[in-house]
Amino acid sequence: MTRWIPALVLVVLAACAPEPDSAPPATETPVVAKDDGLAALVPPQVAQAGKLRVGSNIQNPPNNFYAEDGKTPIGSEVDLITAVAAKLGLKAEHQDMAFSSLITSLQAGRIDVTMAAMNDTAERQQKIDFVDYFTSGITIMVRKGNPDGIKAPQDLCGKAVAVNLGSSQEQYAKTFPCPTGSIAVTATDSDTQNQNQLRTGRVTAILNDLPTAVYVAKTAGDGQFFEVVDAAPINGGPYGIGVNKSTPQLATAIQKALQALIDDGTYRKIMDKWGVTQGAIAKATINGR
Numbered sequence: 001m002t003r004w005i006p007a008l009v010l011v012v013l014a015a016c017a018p019e020p021d022s023a024p025p026a027t028e029t030p031v032v033a034k035d036d037g038l039a040a041l042v043p044p045q046v047a048q049a050g051k052l053r054v055g056s057n058i059q060n061p062p063n064n065f066y067a068e069d070g071k072t073p074i075g076s077e078v079d080l081i082t083a084v085a086a087k088l089g090l091k092a093e094h095q096d097m098a099f100s101s102l103i104t105s106l107q108a109g110r111i112d113v114t115m116a117a118m119n120d121t122a123e124r125q126q127k128i129d130f131v132d133y134f135t136s137g138i139t140i141m142v143r144k145g146n147p148d149g150i151k152a153p154q155d156l157c158g159k160a161v162a163v164n165l166g167s168s169q170e171q172y173a174k175t176f177p178c179p180t181g182s183i184a185v186t187a188t189d190s191d192t193q194n195q196n197q198l199r200t201g202r203v204t205a206i207l208n209d210l211p212t213a214v215y216v217a218k219t220a221g222d223g224q225f226f227e228v229v230d231a232a233p234i235n236g237g238p239y240g241i242g243v244n245k246s247t248p249q250l251a252t253a254i255q256k257a258l259q260a261l262i263d264d265g266t267y268r269k270i271m272d273k274w275g276v277t278q279g280a281i282a283k284a285t286i287n288g289r
Contacts, residue, residue, distance in 0.1 A: 010022045029079045029273070030266045038260065039089035041253035043236065046112055052085040052092050055111035055242075057099040057164075057211040059191045060208075062215045062274040064094075076274035078210075080133065080258075081115050081241070083266055087257040098189045100166030103127055106244050113241050113254070114206040119168050120240035125287050130240025130257045132288060135279040137233025138169050140207045141198070141213040141226050148204050150229055159182040159204040162194035169207035172235065183279060199225055211276045238281075251286055254259055 006088040039047070046052065056077070058064045064075040073094045085098030095111055102114040106128055120130035141148050150156065150223070156173070163169040165187040173185045186203055188194055197203045206213070206226075210233050217226045241258075243251040262284060263266040271277045 010205055017142075026100070029200055030083065030269050032083045032261070032266060035087050035257070035260060036089075038087055038257050041249060041256065042088050042090065043247055043249050043253075046090070046247075046250060050090060052081070052090045052260070053110075053112040054081055054092050054094050055097055055102050055105050055114045056094055056116040057102065057189075058094065058096040058203075060117055060212045061219075062102040062276060063209075064115075069225060074142040076270060076276050077115050077117070077133075079270045080122065080261075080267070083261055083270065084241075084254055084257045087260060088253055098166075099164055100189065101124060103242065106242055109244070112247075112250065113243055115241050117212070117239055118242060120238045120288060121168075124242075127245075128242045129245055129251045130238070130242055130287055131251055132238040132240045132285050133258055133281065134239040134276075135236060135281060136209050136211075136239050137236040138172055138207055139213045139233055140229040141217060142204065142229060143198060143201070144224055144227050146227060146229070151286055152231060153179070153234065156183050156205060157181050158183075160186060160202065160247070162186045162188065162197050162203040162206045164191070165189050165192070166207075173207055195220065205229075211274075211279065217273075223231065238280075240287075255284050255286050 040091050056064050058066060058073050062075055063077045064073055066072060067074045082092045089105060097105060102116055102118065105111050106114050117135065117136065119201050120132050140150060142148065153176060157178035161173050161183050161187060164171055170185060170187045175182045177182055186197065198206050213228045217223065220226055239252055243254065262282065268280065271280045
């Protein structure tokens with residue numbers, strides 16, 4: 001669900017679980033010390049709990065996915081929110097849930113923040129606030145060899161496309177102005193299911209974020225299953241850590257902690273570790289300001 005802002009992006013969005021033989025980078029995650037001044041900004045109820053409850057949809061590498069044990073969350077977003085929490089004297093605690101339920105879970109107070117390659121859009125800002133941490137854009141992933149000759153979004157008109165339910169890609173595909181034959185959209189909460197549909201030819205393409213699509217194309221079937229269409233990312237915009245509008249002080253604490261990590265180089269090390277430096281930012285903002 002991104003806003004259709006003109007693109008100046010590069011990189012990511014969410015969408016495909018890795019094959020079992022894919023492996024995370026070996027680089028160690030930087031150790032982050034608590035900053036007492038920043039920790040003092042954390043709302044009392046969160047500080048007293050000692051943890052930051054993070055709602056995520058843990059299935060889109062390299063942003064967030066499970067390690068080989070099938071239960072330990074890893075990825076660029078996992079490392080980043082863990083570092084932010086540590087800076088604030090907290091421990092990040094991930095809760096895996098459907099992408100489409102993240103905002104309602106945040107509004108209901110079941111989690112403290114969301115972090116799941118979610119685009120910061122004007123529409124979503126009506127419901128929650130965002131601390132922006134990355135730049136992303138939609139990309140097209142097809143079967144290896146691109147048998148249907150997909151080169152641009154208009155080539156998808158009249159064809160079936162898989163997307164994540166409730167995502168920017170779903171909205172984009174459903175509203176794309178095809179001259180004839182609209183895009184047939186299949187929306188699921190399972191990246192694995194979407195990949196299986198593409199591999200078996202039930203859909204022509206998957207719309208996803210660039211970093212995820214690139215990662216999956218390189219790792220699934222040792223790089224023999226998929227490829228990313230060589231075209232500029234679509235509708236570039238920021239990813240944001242979602243925060244309940246009832247806790248603006250938490251948004252401020254996270255924004256300042258993230259900026260501190262950017263300034264001391266920790267943020268860049270995390271981006272380098274996961275190969276997603278194309279979408280790195282220089283300034284952490286709240287709702288793009």
